[in-house]
Amino acid sequence: MSLDSSAPATEQQFFAIFLDSLRLDAILDFDLYIEQGPEFILYRSARLPFTEKTRRMLLENNTTRLFVSTDSRQSYQHYLECNLPDIVQDSSIQESVRGSIVYDSAKFLVKDLFAKPSLVENVRRGQELIESTVSFILSSDSAISCLLQIMAFDYTTYTHSVNVCTLSLALAQFIGIRNPSELEALGTGALLHDIGKTRVGEPVLNKIEPLTPDELFLIKRHPQWGCELLQKSNLLAPESYYPIIQHHERMNGSGYPHGLGRNDIHLFGRITAIADAFDAMTTEKAYRHAIDSYPALKEMFAEEGAFDPELLSEFARMFGPSGLIDD
Ligand SMILES: [Fe+2]
Ligand SMILES: [Fe+2]
Structure with missing residues (x-):
């Protein structure tokens, strides 16, 4: 049994979960394993309630992480999503652990969303996850910095979507937006901003x-395709479409798909444009090495008139000594 993704397909594989993600007395739909040397040993069978006694015994043995078979990933994800509203509000769980649980859960949900973007159920799950995320970031002043520090810097479409959502919510909160429904509308749109790329296809992405003009044409359709896919579910607030349709628009009119000018781009479009460009620069990609936050911001300031100058200054301040991240 192995955690190594390069292990033979027949071998059972596992992923680590936080002990804190398991609610007491919950009936679980998946087996729990513990790590013993190179082996993973069955610790608790599915459908046995996870009791206070079990939890105490594990903690006495300094076990804060358990393992679940990758075959049960969907069951664990379903369990997590159902319990996320309680987990994010549970102050007995360390804030950084709650943040990691939210982030990991978002990453897996986005994977499902990209696999079936027009499935109403998936869009609804995305909205519920954002509700929990917003309730987490409004629960304390330090929660959003916690999420910013957890962000992964290896680029995948999934981590990019979650990062753009996190950065957008962080900037919105930093400029004083504290209304949950506003933050939820922004967060949902930001999480789904690139969903239209599912129609572009992996080879081009x-x-x-360098891309051919035809391939570039396809890429530039993804904001509209995203909106088309999501309109089918009819679940999104009207404001959630701004991050999707406008995240490649630029204040100087050089963006796409509509080449809008400064007065025509909604605040949510301007916020997501900054979050999207910043994450694209600071994460490692196949064709481009990641750069650090400071040079990325410098590059964005140098792109004259591309981004909303006041928002970009606030975004930079957010990473500075008086901002959310002080290291
Ligand atoms: Fe995009
Ligand atoms: Fe993007």
Whole structure:
């Protein structure tokens, strides 16, 4: 049994979960394993309630992480999503652990969303996850910095979506937006901003060589395609479409799909544009090395008139000594 993704397909594989993600007395739909040397040993069978006694015994043995078979990933994810509203509000769980649980859960949900973007159920799950995320970030002043520090810097469409959502919510909160429904509308749109890329296709998205004009044409359709896909579910607030349709628009009119000018781009579009460009620069990609936050911000300031100058200054301040991240 192995955690190594390069292990033979027949071998059972596992992923680590936080002990704190398990609610007491919950009936679980998946087996729990513990790590013993190179082996993973069955610790508790599915459908046995997870009791206070079990939890105490594990903690006495300094076990804060358990393991679940990758075959049960969907069951664990379903359990997590059902319990996330309680987990994010549970102050007995360390804030950084709650943040990691939210982040990991979002990453897996986005995977499902990208696999079936027009499935109403998936969109609804995305909205519920954002509700929990917003309730987490409004629960304390330090919660959003916690999420910013957890962000992964290896680029995948999934981590990018979650990062853009996190950065957008962080900037919105930093400029004083504290209304939950506003933050939820922004967060949902930001999480789904690139969903239209599912129609572009992997070969074009992962191409290392320069794109042909036809391929570029396809790429530039993704904001509209995203809106089309999501309109089918009819679940999103009207404001959630701004991050999707406008995240590649630029204040100087050089963006796409509509080449809008400064007065025509909604605040949510301007916020997501900054979050999207910043994450694209600071994460590692096949065709581009990641750069640090400071040079990325410098590059964005140098793109004259592309981004909302006041928002960009606030975004930079957010990463500075008086901002959310002080290291
Ligand atoms: Fe995009
Ligand atoms: Fe993006």
